[in-house]
Amino acid sequence: MLRIQSTFTRFLKQSVPLAVLLSFLSVTLLSLSACDSEPPALMKASKQFDSDEIRDKHVAHMRKNHMDELMHKRDETVYNGIRTQKYSLNACINCHVPEQHNGEVLRHTNPEHFCSTCHGYVAAKLDCFECHVDHPVKQPTTSISNSIQNYHNSKAHTEIKSYIQANVSDEIATLSLAKNVTFDTNEVSDVKTDQSNKASSKKGSDQ
Amino acid sequence: MSKIDSYRRNFLSGLAGTAAAVTIAPGVFLREVQAKPADEPISDKVRWGMLIDINKLSDGGDACIEACKKEHGWGDEKHSNDQQDAQWIRKVKVTEKMTGKTMSLPVMCQHCETAPCVDVCPTGASMKRADGIVQVNKHICIGCRYCMMACPYKARSFVHETLVDQRPGTPRGKGTVESCNMCVNRVDAGKNPACVDAAPEAMLFGDLNDENSQISKVLKQYGGTQIRADLELNTGVRYWGI
Structure with missing residues (x-):
């Protein structure tokens, strides 16, 4: 009898922390699912794709991989002189950032800037614009x-x-x-x- | 063949002998540089070079400097002092002691074959492209300025202040070293460097490896002086008149 009781208490002792852990996890998961997981609304690009399908593919790919694509392209450009429009930072900027916004130049310090909206949201530092221009500029003539x-x-x-x-x-x-x-x-x-x-x-x- | 086409054909054939497809009159070469396809990597078969005839630079190179400033957006640093200001290309006045003869010449990165700045760079940011253009990869430049000390031409400068509104083709930023890059963005697009376009009568740009290019032909015939030839750096920029 005593032995059975001790086994029972041992089981209780072990299961209590487990239960606490489980309840903590469930609360966290529940609260996370209650969070707004949608990314913030972004400024509309100046050019639009021909079909929604292509656009969705572009959005899904770039949301996940833009940093790798840009990093790869930058080396291709600096070392090999490849200056195609695809994944060119200037091409991104020319399409995604308007020349003027509310009568002013839209800089990356403004949270409404296409890049800064998300980078601010996820608190990831944006280094590109320390050197690169952050809005479309007409080439010098x-x-x-x-x-x-x-x-x-x-x-x-x-x-x-x-x-x-x-x-x-x-x-x-x-x-x-x-x-x-x-x-x-x-x-x-x-x-x-x-x-x-x-x-x-x-x-x-x-x- | 339409009247206009036949006229154009006669007009161009009348000028035959001036070589190059883009000549429009004897002595006037609008575009000797052939554009490579944008998706094709540069090749070491090409070595870009420049020839400057300082006797034909009536203003001593002021037009070139202005064109460079406008192309790359340097020269209006607000908070830097004279010693800190960016200098992609400078006007250097030289006086010969014996005769007293003075001359003024534009000096920029000489795009050496064996560049001292590339040798000393600890991160590999100071680099020579396959086509001979020496430039700074600002993505990995840490701003140590060893290259500035190594360069015998004083061609490099350091950005001391936060910049905004850079030119799209020329990213520049605080904490990195910069210098003449022979307008890589223009050269890759098949254009001449901005300074050459600003003084076409005195400057020639082309492929030093191609013996049929205009620059190779005139260099073969008349030679071209390197500044500090004693350093044996085999510079890509050559001068006439010094």
């Missing part, structure tokens, strides 16, 4: 436009112009100048229109 300016002031340009004017009609001259000198900036269109204006005014004065 100045150096290229300088070169265009230099070119238009150069002797070679005047030689070509006089050659063209001596040999072909004005319309073709305008076209060929515009087609041979191609730069992919907005300013070029100004230069082109300047050219055509000049050409047309010249044509007018000739007549």
